Every structure is written in C-alpha cells, then in structure tokens.
Amino acid sequence: MEYLNAYTQTIAISLIIIISYLFNFISKKSKIPSVLLLIGLGVGLQYLLELVEINLDNIIMSALELLGVVGLIMIVLEAALDLKLEKDKKPLLVQSFIIALVALIGTALLVAYIFNLVLFDDFLTSLIYAIPLSILSSAIIIPSVSSLLDKKREFMIYESTFSDILGIMFFYFVLSGSEASRTSDIVMEVSGSIAITIILSILISYLMVILLQKLESKVKLFFLIAILVLLYSTGKMFHLSSLLIIMVFGLVLNNYKLFFRGKLKKWANPDALDHITEDFHVVTMETAFVVRTFFFVIFGMTLDFSGLSDLPSLYIALAVLGITYVLRFILLKVIIKKSITPQLWIAPRGLITVLLFFSIPIQFIDDRFNPSILLIVILATSIIMTTGLISKKEDIEEVDELSFTDWEELDKEIVEMREKERVEM
Numbered sequence: 001m002e003y004l005n006a007y008t009q010t011i012a013i014s015l016i017i018i019i020s021y022l023f024n025f026i027s028k029k030s031k032i033p034s035v036l037l038l039i040g041l042g043v044g045l046q047y048l049l050e051l052v053e054i055n056l057d058n059i060i061m062s063a064l065e066l067l068g069v070v071g072l073i074m075i076v077l078e079a080a081l082d083l084k085l086e087k088d089k090k091p092l093l094v095q096s097f098i099i100a101l102v103a104l105i106g107t108a109l110l111v112a113y114i115f116n117l118v119l120f121d122d123f124l125t126s127l128i129y130a131i132p133l134s135i136l137s138s139a140i141i142i143p144s145v146s147s148l149l150d151k152k153r154e155f156m157i158y159e160s161t162f163s164d165i166l167g168i169m170f171f172y173f174v175l176s177g178s179e180a181s182r183t184s185d186i187v188m189e190v191s192g193s194i195a196i197t198i199i200l201s202i203l204i205s206y207l208m209v210i211l212l213q214k215l216e217s218k219v220k221l222f223f224l225i226a227i228l229v230l231l232y233s234t235g236k237m238f239h240l241s242s243l244l245i246i247m248v249f250g251l252v253l254n255n256y257k258l259f260f261r262g263k264l265k266k267w268a269n270p271d272a273l274d275h276i277t278e279d280f281h282v283v284t285m286e287t288a289f290v291v292r293t294f295f296f297v298i299f300g301m302t303l304d305f306s307g308l309s310d311l312p313s314l315y316i317a318l319a320v321l322g323i324t325y326v327l328r329f330i331l332l333k334v335i336i337k338k339s340i341t342p343q344l345w346i347a348p349r350g351l352i353t354v355l356l357f358f359s360i361p362i363q364f365i366d367d368r369f370n371p372s373i374l375l376i377v378i379l380a381t382s383i384i385m386t387t388g389l390i391s392k393k394e395d396i397e398e399v400d401e402l403s404f405t406d407w408e409e410l411d412k413e414i415v416e417m418r419e420k421e422r423v424e425m
Helices: 006-030 034-051 057-081 087-118 123-130 138-144 150-178 183-214 221-237 242-254 262-267 270-302 305-309 311-336 351-358 371-390 393-424
Strands: none
Touching: 006 034, 006 138, 006 270, 034 138, 034 270, 034 371, 057 138, 057 150, 057 221, 057 242, 057 270, 057 351, 087 123, 087 150, 087 311, 123 150, 138 150, 138 351, 138 371, 150 242, 150 351, 183 221, 183 242, 183 270, 221 242, 221 270, 242 270, 270 351, 305 311, 305 371, 311 371, 351 371
16 A cells, blocks of 8 residues: 555546546547546556555545535536526427426336336336436536537537436435325425425525625635535435525526516626636536546446346346437437437436436345446447447538528628629619
C-alpha cells in the first residue's frame, strides 16, 4: 500500500480526468460513446490493481455512494438547465415528454413482468429492478447527437432529459410506496410527498433566483450548489421527492422570463440572470463531466465478467433489449410517424441506470439477479446507438433535400429582388 501516498493518488486522479477529456475527442471521431471507453479504462485499472495486489474495495464502494448522490443532483440540474420552455417548441416538448413517459412506464412494466416470471417471486421487487433498465441516459445521448439535424437533436435531448427526471421520480415513487401496506396509503403518502415538495420547490426556487441576483461575491455558484445538495439530502431524510426541488430550480432559472411575469417582473434582473445561467451551465457541465468520469471508471473497476457466460442471464438481457426497441419503434411510428431513424436506435442505458441500481435498498437486494444482465444491456444499447449513428443514411438524405429546397427558395428571392429593382429603375 506504499504506492498509495498523496502524490500517487493526485497523479492517478489527474491522469483519469485527462484521459477522459481525450476520450471525448475519440468519441466524436469514432462515434463510440465515451462511457464505453471509461468503463474499459476502469476494467483495465481493475486488472492492474489485482496485478500489483492492491485492494481498494471499501474505498471504491464509498466513492460510488458519494458520486451517486452528487451525480443524481448534477444530472437533474444539468438536464433542467437544458430545457427551454418556449412556445414554438411546445409540439416538440409534448412529443418528447409523451414518448419518454410511455416508453419508461411501458418498458418498466413489461420488463418487470419478465423478471417476475423468471427471477423474483413478487412484482414489486421485479419493478424496482426493471425501472433503472428502462431509463434513457442523457449523459450518453446529449454528447452523442451533436451531428444530427437540429430537430432530431433537440428531440433526443428533450426525450432523454425527461426520461432521466421521470425515471428517477418513478423509482423513488415505487420505493416510497413499498413502505405502505395498502394501495390507498401508498397513493396518499406519495401524493402528499409530491404536493409538499412541489410547493416547497417553487418557493425555494423563487427565493434562490432572487438571492442569486443579490449576492455580490464572485464566489457564489458552488455556495448555491452546496445549498441544493443540503436541500436534497434534508428532503431525503424527510422522505420528500427531493429531486423535484433541483429540477424546478433549474427550470425557473433557465426560464425566468416565463416565471417572473406581471408583478414578479421587478424581481428579475435579465442581465444578471443571463450571466448567472451561463455560469451555472459551465459549472454543472464541468462537475457532471468529472462525476461521470469517475463514476464510470469506478464502475468498470467493480465489474465481474464471470457472469457473462450464464445463458439464462443472456436471454433475460436479450428480452429487455427486445422490449426496449419494439416498444420504442411503435411509439415513434405512432407519434413521430415518419423519419424515426436514427432516433429508434438511440436508447442507451448508462449513468442513471447504474446509480439507481446502487440505490436499491438492502431489503430488496436479491442474488437471483445477475449483474451481468445490467452490463449486457448497457454495452448492447451503447453499441446499437453507435451503429445507428454511423449509418444514419436518412439524415444525409434529409440534409441534401433541405439544401436543394433552400437553394430553390434563394433563387426565387433573388429573381424577385432583381424584378423589383428593374421596376423601380
């Protein structure tokens, strides 16, 4: 253990961040999600530590728990700061919300049914294990769709953001309900928790946005993030839906013109809030990048590949994948109707999936669930997404068609301008 002095740890942390940064460039060129590269790095480190006989199991699990809490907060905040509630984007927002919600609940229920048939004795445990496998990963999707057409890119950003937020809320909704004995108790407890949290979220969000403008110190963003972490942790202790506080704050800050209207308009300073929102974007992006980096590297260090040879687990994972893409195809065909590629193939599972699996309470931990199911689904969905993005022929055709239309319109405008000039002369 003499290798693990302060300088060695500092060098290791610095190198992991630098390598993760380089992975982003490799990912853009190769279309391979950086998450897969980070997991691969973690696996490599796992074998390296075994080779030099260093055991970090306790440190790794503690780090995962801490990164899990911070990761959830930063992902939801980053996602909320990406949501612009604009009138012209209403159809896109509605479509993406409906698809995210129906896909999440439909996939979770169908996967839970499979788990209930072959793994667990009760449907509740099956549902708790199924929900994380039903959530899209905005942490993977948002950096991966930059080359898509604007409309498709925005749709995927909104859908994955809604999927993250709704998935986390659904997961904790089910956990809260598991503590009640009757259905009516579940409905009352969860409804009351959500109602109280929504009221508190709105009040806290307005107060924090107003406070942001009053703080004169340049060092204030991490101070406010610390407040958000404190509110989240305190809310969890009182069994409130704490992530709603984070989400509502992000929405209010990013859409202050919508929330500060009428008499409330005097409390909003547009110049100050625009600057603060921009700073918050940078801080959340940078923090989320670091959290993602270490989470997936540490996750890779914990992987056990011995379970991949278990055929029943492979069949279950394939069933989860089948449900995911068949249901997604139906929803996109019904709601989007046309041009559903490559969106059909962009359904990766990632950070939220892993975070929620580590958040399953001890009373629901069941050895009958093979972790290789989780690993296969994460790897397969990322590989399918990569393949879909590399071979996005429909997008290229649409770009060509759009370009031709644009040139045709431009030619008409030039002819009309010249005709107008000729008449005026």
